[in-house]
Amino acid sequence: MIALKEGEFASINQTGEYAIxxxxxxxxxxxxxxxxxxxxxxxxxxxxxxxxxxQDCGIQMFSGSVRLLFPSLFQAYKGLIIIxxxxxxxxxxxxxxxxxxxxxxxxxxxxxxxxxxxxxxGHIGGANELTKEVAAILGARPVITTASDVQRTIPVDxxxxxxxxxxxxxxxLTPVSASVVNEETVAVVQESGEKGWWTYDRPLPENIKVYxxxxxxxxxxxxxxxxxxxxxxxxxxxxxxxxxxxxxxxxIALGIGCNRGTSKEEIESVIQETLAELRYSIKxxxxxxxxxxxxxxxGLLEITDQYGWEYVTYSPEQLNNVPIANPSDTVxxxxxxxxxxxxxxxxxxxxxxxxxxKKKSGNVTISVALIHY
Numbered sequence: 001m002i003a004l005k006e007g008e009f010a011s012i013n014q015t016g017e018y019a020i021x022x023x024x025x026x027x028x029x030x031x032x033x034x035x036x037x038x039x040x041x042x043x044x045x046x047x048x049x050x051x052x053x054x055q056d057c058g059i060q061m062f063s064g065s066v067r068l069l070f071p072s073l074f075q076a077y078k079g080l081i082i083i084x085x086x087x088x089x090x091x092x093x094x095x096x097x098x099x100x101x102x103x104x105x106x107x108x109x110x111x112x113x114x115x116x117x118x119x120x121x122g123h124i125g126g127a128n129e130l131t132k133e134v135a136a137i138l139g140a141r142p143v144i145t146t147a148s149d150v151q152r153t154i155p156v157d158x159x160x161x162x163x164x165x166x167x168x169x170x171x172x173l174t175p176v177s178a179s180v181v182n183e184e185t186v187a188v189v190q191e192s193g194e195k196g197w198w199t200y201d202r203p204l205p206e207n208i209k210v211y212x213x214x215x216x217x218x219x220x221x222x223x224x225x226x227x228x229x230x231x232x233x234x235x236x237x238x239x240x241x242x243x244x245x246x247x248x249x250x251x252i253a254l255g256i257g258c259n260r261g262t263s264k265e266e267i268e269s270v271i272q273e274t275l276a277e278l279r280y281s282i283k284x285x286x287x288x289x290x291x292x293x294x295x296x297x298x299g300l301l302e303i304t305d306q307y308g309w310e311y312v313t314y315s316p317e318q319l320n321n322v323p324i325a326n327p328s329d330t331v332x333x334x335x336x337x338x339x340x341x342x343x344x345x346x347x348x349x350x351x352x353x354x355x356x357x358k359k360k361s362g363n364v365t366i367s368v369a370l371i372h373y
Contacts, residue, residue: 079127
């Protein structure tokens with residue numbers, strides 16, 4: 001039992017990503033129907049509606065004002081599904097709001113489960129998708145008011161998210177989104193990354209045009225731009241970002257060889273230095289690739305964990321099947337492969353040749369290849 005008191009943080013037991021909250025008799029029935037069908041959801045409702053099986057079902061009950069429960073839920077959960085009137089929810093969560101990039105998704109269900117409403121963090125927080133999922137479970141009508149969803153155009157803050165694309169900066173997300181939904185001229189320039197980002201079964205809106213280069217797009221003087229590239233922009237290209245968002249697709253494969261015990265800091269320094277020389281963004285790195293002998297190399301494990309990169313290793317036989325420019329008998333003597341960094345990044349990327357064949361720096365050897373989708 002959670003006893004809610006003014007000025008105290010509620011002690012909750014979070015096990016899932018979502019919290020379902022109900023405070024009425026009908027709301028409890030809806031919540032109990034919804035919870036088993038929604039993966040990773042914890043259920044909370046008022047103790048006066050106790051049915052006796054709550055402990056066995058992992059349901060948490062509370063007494064006191066539900067308003068006092070929300071500060072704890074806001075910090076703990078990815079999304080909140082609340083079966084309370086919309087106006088009441090807005091008043092209760094208003095003091096807790098910080099920013100759409102950190103606030104949880106908030107979805108409201110009416111007391112008859114006729115409507116499921118996306119209230120907060122529709123795009124970035126995932127409330128719109130959660131609304132659709134909950135509505136499907138309950139047989140209710142999803143209510144989504146986000147302009148890009150309604151108009152079936154590009155959601156600027158989610159563009160490429162399913163591929164792992166990240167923004168260089170969130171500064172222009174709002175004005176560029178406004179340009180998209182207000183049907184102003186918008187240029188899309190894609191130099192790298194996955195191509196299948198337009199998922200609607202109709203052509204792109206007429207106000208959105210795709211260009212092969214930034215300079216080509218600048219000639220048309222678009223009112224906004226979406227630029228997808230792994231490289232740094234040249235000085236004459238920077239104007240595209242006056243009202244533009246720069247996306248970093250995950251297209252860089254790093255082949256790494258290193259002496260046993262090489263520190264994460266040294267490996268990181270070589271990576272940063274190499275990418276700076278190539279004028280490539282570290283945000284576009286997808287994976288570090290090496291030989292099986294390095295599967296447990298602590299420095300490589302630490303840096304891939306720090307950046308959230310994939311870490312892939314290959315056998316000497318796999319590496320030797322890749323033609324490389326400068327096979328090394330010395331490397332073969334110690335590893336059984338005629339090369340490590342270069343063939344490893346080529347194997348992962350599928351590229352015919354590397355951007356950087358091989359560079360030796362201290363205890364680290366690095367190669368770079370681009371993934372072409």
